[in-house]
Amino acid sequence: MNEKQNPLNESEKMSAPDAESGEQATHNSPRVPGERAPDAPDTELNVLWPSALSPDETTPATDAREEKTEAAGACEEARRETLPESRRSFLVGAAAALAGFGAWRWLKTSAADADSIPWPLRRAHEFNERLARGYFSTSRLAPTFPRHLARMPRTNGDIGLDVEDFAPAEWRLEVVSLMDGAKDEIAPSLSLTLADIKTLPRVEEVTELKCIEGWSQVVHWAGARFADFAATYQLATRSGEPLDVENKAADLVRYVSLETPDGVYYVGLDIESALHPQTLLCYEMDGQPLTPAHGAPLRLYVPVKYGIKSIKRIGRITFTDQRPFDYWADRGYDWYSGH
Amino acid sequence: MKRLEKKHPLAIRWLHWINFPLLIVMIWSGLLIYWSNDVYRLGLGDFTLFKFFPQSFYKALHVPFRLAEGMAYHFFFMWLFAVNGLLYVLYTILSGEWRYLVPDRRSLREAIQVTLHELHLSKHKPPQSKYNGAQKLAYTTVVLMGAGSLLTGLAIYKPVQFAWLTALLGGYEWARWEHFWLTIGYVLFFVVHVAQVVHAGWNNFRAMITGFAVVKTEPPAGETPAVESLTEEVAR
Numbered sequence: 363m364n365e366k367q368n369p370l371n372e373s374e375k376m377s378a379p380d381a382e383s384g385e386q387a388t389h390n391s392p393r394v395p396g397e398r399a400p401d402a403p404d405t406e407l408n409v410l411w412p413s414a415l416s417p418d419e420t421t422p423a424t425d426a427r428e429e430k431t432e433a434a435g436a437c438e439e440a441r442r443e444t445l446p447e448s449r450r451s452f453l454v455g456a457a458a459a460l461a462g463f464g465a466w467r468w469l470k471t472s473a474a475d476a477d478s479i480p481w482p483l484r485r486a487h488e489f490n491e492r493l494a495r496g497y498f499s500t501s502r503l504a505p506t507f508p509r510h511l512a513r514m515p516r517t518n519g520d521i522g523l524d525v526e527d528f529a530p531a532e533w534r535l536e537v538v539s540l541m542d543g544a545k546d547e548i549a550p551s552l553s554l555t556l557a558d559i560k561t562l563p564r565v566e567e568v569t570e571l572k573c574i575e576g577w578s579q580v581v582h583w584a585g586a587r588f589a590d591f592a593a594t595y596q597l598a599t600r601s602g603e604p605l606d607v608e609n610k611a612a613d614l615v616r617y618v619s620l621e622t623p624d625g626v627y628y629v630g631l632d633i634e635s636a637l638h639p640q641t642l643l644c645y646e647m648d649g650q651p652l653t654p655a656h657g658a659p660l661r662l663y664v665p666v667k668y669g670i671k672s673i674k675r676i677g678r679i680t681f682t683d684q685r686p687f688d689y690w691a692d693r694g695y696d697w698y699s700g701h
Numbered sequence: 702m703k704r705l706e707k708k709h710p711l712a713i714r715w716l717h718w719i720n721f722p723l724l725i726v727m728i729w730s731g732l733l734i735y736w737s738n739d740v741y742r743l744g745l746g747d748f749t750l751f752k753f754f755p756q757s758f759y760k761a762l763h764v765p766f767r768l769a770e771g772m773a774y775h776f777f778f779m780w781l782f783a784v785n786g787l788l789y790v791l792y793t794i795l796s797g798e799w800r801y802l803v804p805d806r807r808s809l810r811e812a813i814q815v816t817l818h819e820l821h822l823s824k825h826k827p828p829q830s831k832y833n834g835a836q837k838l839a840y841t842t843v844v845l846m847g848a849g850s851l852l853t854g855l856a857i858y859k860p861v862q863f864a865w866l867t868a869l870l871g872g873y874e875w876a877r878w879e880h881f882w883l884t885i886g887y888v889l890f891f892v893v894h895v896a897q898v899v900h901a902g903w904n905n906f907r908a909m910i911t912g913f914a915v916v917k918t919e920p921p922a923g924e925t926p927a928v929e930s931l932t933e934e935v936a937r
Binding site for chain 1: 860
């Protein structure tokens with residue numbers, strides 16, 4: 363600070379480094395008391411909202427004499443002399459902007475996964491999934507609504523729902539268990555009818571169907587709890603002991619795969635979402651048996667996922683430790699898509 | 702008096718400029734998501750003043766059929782946006798910068814006066830510190846909006862695990878609506894902000910990059926920057 367207050371060698375350029383900021387301000391033109399300096403070009407120096415560092419400062423009236431001695435020229439000089447500092451800031455800024463732009467280009471063009479989004483974005487989905495699964499609890503329930511608010515949702519997807527080669531009368535639910543490294547292509551271990559599913563306790567709920575497109579609809583569902591189904595047929599535990607998602611996660615098979623009878627549409631679920639108490643093997647919506655467009659004879663409803671996971675017209679369910687393929691995840695969406 | 706003065710701390714400058722592209726990416730990816738259920742509008746009853754958004758707008762920005770991509774970018778950059786915003790808030794609190802930013806009871810009146818002054822409707826320009834009342838209100842509001850975006854975003858991202866939050870915000874559909882309008886708010890803020898920066902001129906803009914500005918003021922006691930001291934010294 364003292365340096366700055368040094369008397370001046372008027373004609374000599376003198377720089378005054380500011381210890382704090384590292385900025386330099388320089389004065390190199392003579393100043394005489396009372397000398398009238400040309401007014402600074404206001405357009406250049408004007409700050410729309412001029413600042414003072416002390417918030418409660420009420421700018422004291424400037425001494426008229428000082429006002430006159432105030433040297434716009436000096437200011438101009440100072441401004442010019444801060445150019446190195448200024449230039450450095452701008453260069454750093456430009457370099458940072460370039461680096462940012464480069465990172466963006468890299469991200470956009472980094473090799474897509476087999477499923478069409480850049481791999482760093484897929485890794486981000488997986489990172490988010492780990493966090494979400496760590497926090498997930500089957501004790502957190504989706505909000506329920508009064509029944510009069512329920513409507514039939516729009517029939518948004520018809521993939522895997524061809525009518526020609528589907529005979530509802532011959533429909534069976536095939537159930538496969540592949541846990542503990544069992545190989546694929548084994549015979550279905552179970553083949554169930556709708557009547558079999560209906561022997562499980564009937565559950566009704568009025569919850570929101572949330573489409574990944576962004577719309578939602580309160581729907582009245584009826585069906586069997588997926589957890590009851592898994593427990594009854596001892597499909598989800600290695601030990602064969604009763605299900606305990608919260609305390610005995612290691613005993614559970616890790617995933618469930620569901621597909622339409624033609625295999626065209628397929629969904630993968632983490633086991634805890636499948637066993638959530640509100641996840642249903644659903645055979646009624648709005649108090650009526652399922653229509654073909656809504657997945658007759660049996661569909662899934664998962665309240666803790668986007669609607670893409672609530673597969674219609676289930677043909678086959680596989681319990682597996684391998685992470686199942688998923689129709690929309692194969693097309694760039696988040697595999698987990700969990701709520 | 703005119704002198705050079707430190708205006709914006711290094712951290713504020715970095716966080717400000719990092720936030721800029723992050724917010725753009727969040728808005729852009731949000732738009733890709735919004736397109737697949739673009740239900741909001743300005744209007745009343747059957748009358749629609751403006752639909753968000755016209756097809757021509759989507760076409761111009763290549764928005765259609767990119768929902769998966771939009772979600773992937775949104776859920777990647779949300780972390781950077783959140784962390785950057787949290788660092789900004791933390792820094793302003795720890796450094797004391799918040800004192801310049803948080804409005805007090807005079808700020809609203811001051812904001813009105815400043816606005817009238819800038820619209821050339823009034824000659825009176827109220828005294829101010831680093832930021833005037835209008836700025837304080839705007840800059841604090843936009844930070845609160847950022848917090849709002851994180852909360853409404855979380856409410857529609859995990860509406861079951863954070864059902865209490867979603868309920869607090871009026872439910873899933875309201876949370877989505879709020880999330881959307883906060884974004885429109887950013888865009889409006891951005892338009893006004895850029896217009897003001899252009900209007901304020903180079904010195905003001907440069908301060909956000911270099912940190913210092915040429916200011917008209919009386920130096921506080923004990924601190925006499927170069928230019929000032931020179932004139933005073935000679936004057937004496």
